[in-house]
Amino acid sequence: MNFKKHIPNIITLLNLFCGCIAIVFASQLNFELAFYFVCLGxxxxxxxxxxxxxxxxxxxxxxxxxxxxxxxTSGVVPGLVMYQLLYQSQGATEVLIIPFLGFIITLGACYRLANFNIDTRQTDSFIGLPTPANTLFIISLPLVIKYSDSLLSLEILTNQSILIVITFFSAYIMNTEIPLFSLKIKDFTFKKNALQILFLSLSILLLVLFQFLGISLLIISYVLLSVINNKWLKM
Structure with a gap:
């Protein structure tokens, strides 16, 4: 038996295992542990x-x-987290079906993952936001609510209408025809990796300055930098 060929699949199953654990914690409203297990996944x-x-x-x-x-890990978990956020954002008299809209993120992730397997254009870069990046954005939101000192952030992320907009936009951005630059560094020349180096530097700065909010800003920056690169820079 060639055990070597099973090593990558075992690592993949560890990703799945982490996702299952994250689901348990997200269902218990323990978003912090859910976040860490998703990161591990x-x-x-x-x-x-x-x-x-x-x-x-x-x-x-x-x-x-x-x-x-x-x-x-990157489909069910963010959908469940958004379900919980929508549920917490509504009053007792509001429509109880609204929180289930959070699983539109799960549907969007499912479609993207199926499409990714047959799309030969995404071998070296991405078209649409990758599901792990989208997941990091979504699962960072309850932590921003918990740890942010900004009343504006709290007001925005506890507003049900804004959460619904984020939900639909999340499903859209994963499947839209927007090319996003690859994070892989293929050689050690600055010219060919200028965009990746810029993004890495920006990532460190945002995470140091804003902690969990920095994760959300980081994903937004990734999309914006890709759009700017597509239109003007072409690095």
Whole structure:
């Protein structure tokens, strides 16, 4: 038995396992632990492909397994988190079906993951926001509410109408035809990696200055930088 070929799939299953744990914590309104387990799942999601290439054991099984694991960690979890935020944002007299709109994020993630597997244009870059990036944005929102000192942030992120807009926009941005630059550094020349280096520097600055809010700002910056690069820079 060649155990080597199963290593990437085991790492992928660890991503799925982390997603399952995150679902439990999100259902218990423990958004902080849900956030950390999603981050751990995304970490495994990155390294399963890395080890598949390193060990030269890439195959169709790994591709399908990766999408199925992502469907939980980066599909079900953010949908559940948004459900909880919408539920908490409404009063007793409001329509009880509204919180279920949060799972539109899950539907959007499912469509993107299925489309990603058959889209040959996304081998070196992305078209539409990747599901892990979208997930980090969504699951950071309750932590921004909890830890932010800004009354404006609190007012915005507890407004049901704004949360519904974020929900629909989240599903849209994952599946829109907007090219987003790759975060992979292929060589060590500054010219070819200027955009990636700029984004990395901006990431560190935002996370240091704004903590959890920095994560949301980071994802927004990624999309904006990609749009600017597509229209004017072409780095």
């Amino acid at each position: 995304i970490f495994f999601d990155f390294f399963d492909g890395f080890f598949a290439r390193l060990l030269k054991v890439s195959g169709p099984l790994g591709l399908q397994l990766d999408s199925l694991a992502d469907m939980v």
